[in-house]
Amino acid sequence: MAAQTKPVLHGYFRSSCSWRVRIAFALKGIEFDQVSVNLIKDGGEQLTEQYKTLNPMQQVPAVEIDGVTLSQSLAVIQYIDETRPGPRLLPADPKKRAQVRMISDLIASGIQPLQNLYVIQKIGSDKLQWAQHFIDRGFQALEPILKQTAGKYCVGDEISMADICLVPQVYNAAERFDVDVDQYPTIKRINQTLNEVEAFKVSHPSSQPDAP
Amino acid sequence: MAAQTKPVLHGYFRSSCSWRVRIAFALKGIEFDQVSVNLIKDGGEQLTEQYKTLNPMQQVPAVEIDGVTLSQSLAVIQYIDETRPGPRLLPADPKKRAQVRMISDLIASGIQPLQNLYVIQKIGSDKLQWAQHFIDRGFQALEPILKQTAGKYCVGDEISMADICLVPQVYNAAERFDVDVDQYPTIKRINQTLNEVEAFKVSHPSSQPDAP
Numbered sequence: 175m176a177a178q179t180k181p182v183l184h185g186y187f188r189s190s191c192s193w194r195v196r197i198a199f200a201l202k203g204i205e206f207d208q209v210s211v212n213l214i215k216d217g218g219e220q221l222t223e224q225y226k227t228l229n230p231m232q233q234v235p236a237v238e239i240d241g242v243t244l245s246q247s248l249a250v251i252q253y254i255d256e257t258r259p260g261p262r263l264l265p266a267d268p269k270k271r272a273q274v275r276m277i278s279d280l281i282a283s284g285i286q287p288l289q290n291l292y293v294i295q296k297i298g299s300d301k302l303q304w305a306q307h308f309i310d311r312g313f314q315a316l317e318p319i320l321k322q323t324a325g326k327y328c329v330g331d332e333i334s335m336a337d338i339c340l341v342p343q344v345y346n347a348a349e350r351f352d353v354d355v356d357q358y359p360t361i362k363r364i365n366q367t368l369n370e371v372e373a374f375k376v377s378h379p380s381s382q383p384d385a386p
Numbered sequence: 387m388a389a390q391t392k393p394v395l396h397g398y399f400r401s402s403c404s405w406r407v408r409i410a411f412a413l414k415g416i417e418f419d420q421v422s423v424n425l426i427k428d429g430g431e432q433l434t435e436q437y438k439t440l441n442p443m444q445q446v447p448a449v450e451i452d453g454v455t456l457s458q459s460l461a462v463i464q465y466i467d468e469t470r471p472g473p474r475l476l477p478a479d480p481k482k483r484a485q486v487r488m489i490s491d492l493i494a495s496g497i498q499p500l501q502n503l504y505v506i507q508k509i510g511s512d513k514l515q516w517a518q519h520f521i522d523r524g525f526q527a528l529e530p531i532l533k534q535t536a537g538k539y540c541v542g543d544e545i546s547m548a549d550i551c552l553v554p555q556v557y558n559a560a561e562r563f564d565v566d567v568d569q570y571p572t573i574k575r576i577n578q579t580l581n582e583v584e585a586f587k588v589s590h591p592s593s594q595p596d597a598p
Contacts, residue, residue: 230527231496242481246495249487256480268468269454275461283458283495284443288505296519307508315442 181206181239184228186213187382190286190342191247192235196382197338198251200373202260210384213291233292248282251335263335270330273323277316277336281343285312289346305351313347313358320360328364333371341368345379393418393451396440398425399594402498402554403459404447408594409550410463412585414472422596425503445504460494463547475547482542485535489528489548493555497524501558517563525559525570532572540576545583553580557591 183199183206185192199206211234212219219225220232229236229245236243237250240257244250255263264271287293288308297304323329328336344365347353355362368374379385393411395418397404411418423446424431431437432444441448441457448457452469456462467475476483499505500520509516535541540548556577559565567574580586591597 230530231492231524232527233496240481242484244484244488246488246491248495249484249491252487253480253484256483268465269452271468272454272456272461272465275464276456276458279458279461279494280443282491283460283499284445287495287499293500296516304508312443315444318442 181237182209183207183235183237184209184211184225185235186211187379187385189213189234190346191233191282193342193345193377193379194247194338195235195237195250196377197341197373198254198263198335200377201263201333201338202254202258204254204258204260208383212384233290248278248335248339251338255335261333263333263338265329265332265334273329274334274336277319277323277328278339280312280316280319281336281339284315285309285343286346289351302351306353309343309347309351309353310357312343313353313355313361317358317360320364324360324364326364326367333368333373337364337368341365341374393449394421395419395447395449396421396423396437397447398423399591399597401425401446402558403445403494405554405557405589405591406459406550407447407449407462408589409553409585410466410475410547412589413475413545413550414466414470416466416470416472420595424596445502460490460547460551463550467547473545475545475550477541477544477546485541486546486548489531489535489540490551492524492528492531493551496527497521497555498558501563514563518565521555521559521563521565522569524555525565525567525573529570529572532576536572536576538576538579545580545585549576549580553577553586 183192183195185195185208211225220234226232228243231245235247236245244253251263264274285308289305294301294305320328325331327333328340344355344361348355393416395404395407397407397420423437432446438444440455443457447459448455449462456465463475476486497520501517506513506517532540537543539545540552556567556573560567
């Protein structure tokens, strides 16, 4: 009865990819257990041999669910969506699904990896400028795309995986890397709307048990 | 009758993300037109205002299909899979689908963006070492994952989106960045098997009309 066991999220309160998975669980109303993997303490708990068996990439999140261990947040979110009832995280219409995935990947492949902790650590100097450059570059592309796809949320009027990716990325931009989000009115407006939604509130880093 | 118009792939022969889309079209037996976007000439044709309307990220590929323009290769591939007949690019089983997406995202978010042209251009010195570092880091994680998921191909014995991501990444590793792929026997073995498959052969950079 693996499906009746609560999923376990190995993550970190401030990791944007862990945050994405928390939002997906919350939107679906799925209870889960959290195990904190402190990315800073002792050089990073994600680097231990024990954690490496959960995710050989030595990144968070890793999710134990239905007898398998999955990493990569978008793979986890789509697995949840395909196996659990509750509100759809991807729309039924194939073109809208493609737009949701396009926006999600623009953030998950085009922005987030370039301002991730392990990349920033490799940059000698100008860490802040590096992160700002790639976030601004991504947001400059995302803004006109959202102008075409958005309704109340990123794609139309239903919350989707694209929104799940947007909120943590805007938080990183504004709170960690001092990017001026006022330059991107559509991004800013959707982010503000989403931050009022209960599933996003309970998933916020500041509400997690491992937040200082 | 938009679906009867041939899709148009705006890409570049050596771009690994364009290559992914070519493989997907070939596996599905879909005819398409190619428009070359030369990433090197005149500072890069992807930077023109004209191309920016197709993909505001100013990257290849962009695909015109069924009356919409899509970017982000994995979004395009999954759209093709969900709307076209032919061999499945993602398995029917949800856990296997999740593994295919996990492997695809490990490459598409965890490796490829960090050795992409526009990132390499930002690195002052040690461009080769930078790319090698992030490719080796990714392959060191991918190898044990594939040991668990692979049959003949990345996940079981059917070709999937994971294989579509693998081949261009191994090519980049071996041909462009001098990574020793012999260190990763499972990656090497699957890559060799895939390179014998007709859809992979016809999609190879050296077979494209814009190859020098």
